[in-house]
Amino acid sequence: MSTAPVRAAAVDAAERRGGWVPDVDARMAALRSPVRNVLEPVLESLAEADRITLAPDAHYPFHPSSGMVTDPAAVGSIVALLERETEADVAVAGASDEDISFDRTAAYLGYESLLERFDAELVDLADEPRTGDLCAVEDDPVALSVPNRLDEGAVIAVPSLRPTEEGPVAGAMRTLAALVDCDAGSDLAPVAATRAVDPQVAVLDATTAYGGDPVAGNALFAGSAPAVDAVATALLGRSLESDGALETARGDRGPISVEGDADFEALRARIPDGELPPPDDTHPAVSTAYRVYAAVAGDAVPPQLEGDR
DSSP states (O other), rough: OOOOOOEEEEEEOOTTTTSSSHHHHHHHHHHHHHHHHGGGGGGGHHTOOOOEEEOOOOOOOOGGGGGGSHHHHHHHHHHHHHHHHHOOEEEEEEOOSSSSOHHHHHHHHHHHHHHHHTTEEEEEEEGGGGEEEEEETEEEEEEEOOOOOOSSSSEEEEEEOOOTSSSBBBBHHHHTTTTEOOOOOOOTHHHHHHHHHOSSEEEEEEEEEEEESEEEEEEEEEEEEHHHHHHHHHHHTOOOOOHHHHHHHHOOOOOOOOEESHHHHHHHHHHHOOOOOOOOOHHHHHHHHHHHHHHHOOOOOOOOTTTOO
16 A cells, blocks of 8 residues: 655755754744645645644743754744635644643743734643544554544644654654543554544654754655654654554555655754653753753743753
8 A cells, every 4th residue: 555755845954054043034934935845735625624723742842943842933834824825713732731831831932922923823732622532543442532623623733853752753643642632552542643633734844853962954744644754763763663653553555755855865864863862851952052042032941941050
């Protein structure tokens, strides 16, 4: 069984000069054409939706220059395109957990100020009503509780290019699984959540990636959630067979083709082979990125550095 190709687009890196661009407007300007290029195949179907929800990788307020979260500029560029091309109500969604509220994460990442320029809202799915669902994954019934916002209308998953603490890619499926209550294990929950939500498309933000250290990836990839996760896995140098969720989701689908102007092999060669920052200590790269950002923007000290001043 074949699968539709993943679309890729290179992002103009002329202004980066090997470093981070603090100006979100400059980053959005560079993303305008690539975002349109990767979403072109689904714009017609998105235009039919009454409501569109974007689900970025906003699990914690790491600065976007760390590569550990989706760059809000990528999300803002998608929102801008949707407002130009559709009449849908658009929202950017995340979920509070026991460690930190989504409102706080969104504020540190800059979503509040970014979305003020659009007719789009922030939604904390932890406060949303939910719908019970049941789906079969490898003949095992999986019970889920899906936020109504994800159960109705179109959903666009926007993961960052990074690994999880356990090793596999974070990806679109695990981004969605973090927003859905599910009684399955780690290999089945991402599959069940993705099937229940049935996202219209996944857009991999590889403008900045994390593979042990941050690296400028300067690329976007879009396609089905499993296909995009397979591309992200290959970019991080992981084996597809080592990711149980990805192997289950892909089934007997054949090789994935990548179409577009992003240089896949060059990007793969640039990404370091490493793990996540230590869970009990702030990674030096993240600390440095935040200190530079705070010095330039005068922003507040983020939660993970509050004890390290």
